[in-house]
Amino acid sequence: MNSLIQRAYNFNAGPSALPLEVLEKAQQELIDFRGTGMSVMELSHRSAAYEEVHNHAITLLKELLSIPDEYEVLFLQGGGSLQFSMVPMNFLKPGEQAGYIMTGSWSEKAFAEAKLFGDPYHVFSNKESQYRRIPQFEELQYNPTDAYIHLTSNNTIYGTQWSDFPNTGEVPLIADMSSDILSQPFDVSKFALIYAGAQKNLGPSGVTVAIIRKDMIEKGNANIPTMLKYSTHSKNNSLYNTPPTFGIYMLGEVLNWIKELGGINTLGERNKQKAKLIYDVIDQSNGFYVGHAEPESRSLMNITFRVNDEELEKKFLSEAKLEGFVGVNGHRSVGGCRASTYNSVPYETCKAFSEFMIHFQNTNR
Incomplete structure (x- = not known):
């Protein structure tokens, strides 16, 4: 990279900083991706060259997070905000309850979308104290018949973060990890579904990662639009339609960087x-x-x-x-x-x- 370029001290909340090494490699491969004579942005998403990029990113994420075999990794679009709707659309039926742990503005947005599909309620909320803390496990009061429990693992606006996660037993636990995925070790097996927009910790904006247990995919509502079913993306290796190919390439390179870092x-x-x-x-x-x-x-x-x-x-x-x-x-x-x-x-x-x-x-x- 040109030594005259002064890199900013980038504390943006998202889209956020990317590793310089990744940006430099993308710069080198931008016009001719690995001898194809094309940019990765020009490759067909059905080509062998792109398929290798796609599958490598999935494999690396599974490796780095020690994701068990009973889970799938999906690449979706629409950011975490679409997941606010997609989760209840798939898993919350009219008249059913789902518990939402309210720890900030993004929990509020997810809760508002769930109200369109079923009967969500607050498992915990400390809004009155301006969301200054994460609850203790014993403060979480939920029903064993709930469709799921939803939490936001890191709260970008208020600056709070879960350091460990509750075990909700038979009730599926779903997490929005858009702003802290891969920031510290955690046990994936506690969750039925994890989703995360890539633009803070994984890569550029435009890619949403979902880590979903296979039995949850099978439980999904069949009577919703095709593109909003997790099963659609599972059956097609996230290639049902054209994915954000450059974003997934960059995500894979960020994961390479994390692996090389240790x-x-x-x-x-x-x-x-x-x-x-x-x-x-x-x-x-x-x-x-x-x-x-x-x-x-x-x-x-x-x-x-x-x-x-x-x-x-x-x-x-x-x-x-x-x-x-x-x-x-x-x-x-x-x-x-x-x-x-x-x-x-x-x-x-x-x-x-x-x-x-x-x-x-x-x-x-």
Whole structure:
């Protein structure tokens, strides 16, 4: 890559940073993909060259997450937001109940869609305290006859994250992992379905990954549009129609990068170290910076905080932008500051931001 190019300190909440090594490889292969004389964007999705890309990405994801054989990996479109509808459309019948664990805005959006198809209810909600924490397992009250339980594993707006997941027994557990999939080790077998938009931790926007247990596919509602059935995509290896081929290629290259880095265990430790750089500044600032999430619920992916004076906060965000830090404004619905430290954000970027925070505090006491 041109050495004159200055890469931004990218804390965008999504689409987010991608590994430089992946971008450079994509640049090299952009015009002639592995001797085909075509870009990967020009390949037929029925060609052997593309099929190899497609299947390699599936195989790598299964390997990195130790996905059991009774699960399938699907590549879908429409982002996590379409899954808010697709989940109840497939698995929630009129008159049936499904439990939703409410930990932020994305849980609210998923719940609103479920109301169109059945009778969802709140297993837990702490909206009144501005979603500052993840519930304890004993706080989760649900029915053994529920069609499923739904949770959001990481909350980008409020900066909270599940560090472990409940065992819901015979009730299928479904998770939106759009903003923290592959950020730390977890047990896939606790879930009946995991879905995740790729644009935060897996690759560019346009691809949605679904990891679904085969018995759930069989339970899906048959009387819905073809493209909205998980079974359609399962039967066709996610090739029923033209998939986002370039996005899947990039996803595969990000997974290659994760494997070469040492896999999910290495990545999880790296993410802890990155987040600690910034949380330590907040905790040691004597109230100059105020974190939103309660410490035991803090996200490794989205660090949310305020500067203790409104005018100073505006100055902080303005100076951060001048110093090359991109995307550190909090979500428009809550304001404040947010550093999104997704998998591909380098340690050096987080270190530079922590040093900027310390400098800003020292010069604005």
